[in-house]
Amino acid sequence: MTAAIQTSGLRKHYGAAEAVAGLDLTVPTGTVFGFLGPNGAGKSTTIGMLCTLLRPTGGTAEVAGHDVVREPDAVRRRIGLIFQESTVDVDLTAAENLRFQAELFGMPRRVARAAITGALALVELTDRADEEVRTFSGGMRRRLEIARGLLHTPRVLFLDEPTTGLDPQTRVAIWAHLHRLRAERDITVFLTTHHLEEAEHCDRLAILDSGRLVVTGTPAELKATIGADLVVVRTGDDHETVRILRDRFGLTATAEPDGVHLRVTDGAGFVPRLCAEVGLPVRSVAVTPPTLDDVFLHYTGRTIRESAENPADLTAAVRRGGR
Numbered sequence: 001m002t003a004a005i006q007t008s009g010l011r012k013h014y015g016a017a018e019a020v021a022g023l024d025l026t027v028p029t030g031t032v033f034g035f036l037g038p039n040g041a042g043k044s045t046t047i048g049m050l051c052t053l054l055r056p057t058g059g060t061a062e063v064a065g066h067d068v069v070r071e072p073d074a075v076r077r078r079i080g081l082i083f084q085e086s087t088v089d090v091d092l093t094a095a096e097n098l099r100f101q102a103e104l105f106g107m108p109r110r111v112a113r114a115a116i117t118g119a120l121a122l123v124e125l126t127d128r129a130d131e132e133v134r135t136f137s138g139g140m141r142r143r144l145e146i147a148r149g150l151l152h153t154p155r156v157l158f159l160d161e162p163t164t165g166l167d168p169q170t171r172v173a174i175w176a177h178l179h180r181l182r183a184e185r186d187i188t189v190f191l192t193t194h195h196l197e198e199a200e201h202c203d204r205l206a207i208l209d210s211g212r213l214v215v216t217g218t219p220a221e222l223k224a225t226i227g228a229d230l231v232v233v234r235t236g237d238d239h240e241t242v243r244i245l246r247d248r249f250g251l252t253a254t255a256e257p258d259g260v261h262l263r264v265t266d267g268a269g270f271v272p273r274l275c276a277e278v279g280l281p282v283r284s285v286a287v288t289p290p291t292l293d294d295v296f297l298h299y300t301g302r303t304i305r306e307s308a309e310n311p312a313d314l315t316a317a318v319r320r321g322g323r
């Protein structure tokens with residue numbers, strides 16, 4: 001099976017600055033692939049190149065089997081692109097927005113009608129088709145954007161921060177739609193995100209830092225690379241606990257405001273030993289398996305929260321130009 005996206009040494013310079021520094025990426029067909037990285041990592045620039053909006057300064061990229069530089073039209077016919085900023089026309093109805101898009105694609109009317117019906121059904125907006133978009137909630141507008149991105153049955157759907165600005169319930173609903181899409185249409189979904197729970201939904205993740213790919217894998221594989229659970233223990237005397245853990249268990253622990261923190265490979269197995277041998281009354285103990293935030297911190301030196309303060313914005317990157 002050919003990969004949905006394949007890049008080799010993909011580069012983008014803006015003058016002397018290297019935004020993307022030789023990216024070798026394979027995105028298998030039919031996966032939901034998440035692209036994570038701190039501000040300025042090069043995520044938006046990468047999507048811009050893959051969608052033929054920005055011209056690479058080196059290397060190659062194929063999307064749906066076509067080269068982004070030599071066959072941009074073939075690539076464009078096979079991709080859908082959903083920007084972070086809403087681009088639907090609020091003065092038009094949902095169906096009118098889609099009809100307008102179908103005309104831009106030059107779709108024959110009968111084909112367009114069937115595509116619009118199918119796309120609205122997929123995002124569950126059929127019963128709102130003839131209402132003006134200005135009456136829609138943020139989540140409904142997002143779903144309409146997704147429907148519009150799907151109209152020409154793309155093989156690869158690109159989304160820049162798909163659920164930014166949406167409430168948690170709507171996020172869950174959008175994700176249900178994306179998974180359904182993949183199941184029903186075998187589409188490949190490539191997205192950028194700063195949300196941990198969003199990253200958890202992805203089949204595979206790639207972490208990008210300073211224009212370079214730091215690591216790729218399934219969320220479970222990436223968490224396994226951290227290899228240790230976080231144990232937070234509260235006793236009456238944190239400093240004594242830190243000392244005992246060092247002297248008796250050979251472990252490095254730190255006293256934090258919420259208790260003593262330490263990392264061990266088998267947290268659940270360690271807790272009974274700790275309670276039996278620490279020699280102090282244990283008031284509470286919590287074991288947390290590695291999170292994607294730990295993974296992110298491990299590979300980039302920043303937490304996702306720190307880098308989420310200024311989320312990725314493909315629209316801005318594209319507006320900045322560079323083709």
Ligand SMILES: Nc1ncnc2c1ncn2[C@@H]1O[C@H](COP(=O)(O)OP(=O)(O)OP(=O)(O)O)[C@@H](O)[C@H]1O
Pocket residue numbers: 014017018019037038039040041042043044045046310311312313314317320321322
């Ligand atoms: N048109 C441009 N001209 C000059 N530099 C640019 C241009 N577009 C992007 N850059 C720079 O390239 C680097 C990568 O930017 P890019 O927007 O791709 O990163 P990002 O990972 O999407 O970050 P963010 O999350 O902040 O949007 C940054 O240092 C940015 O300042």
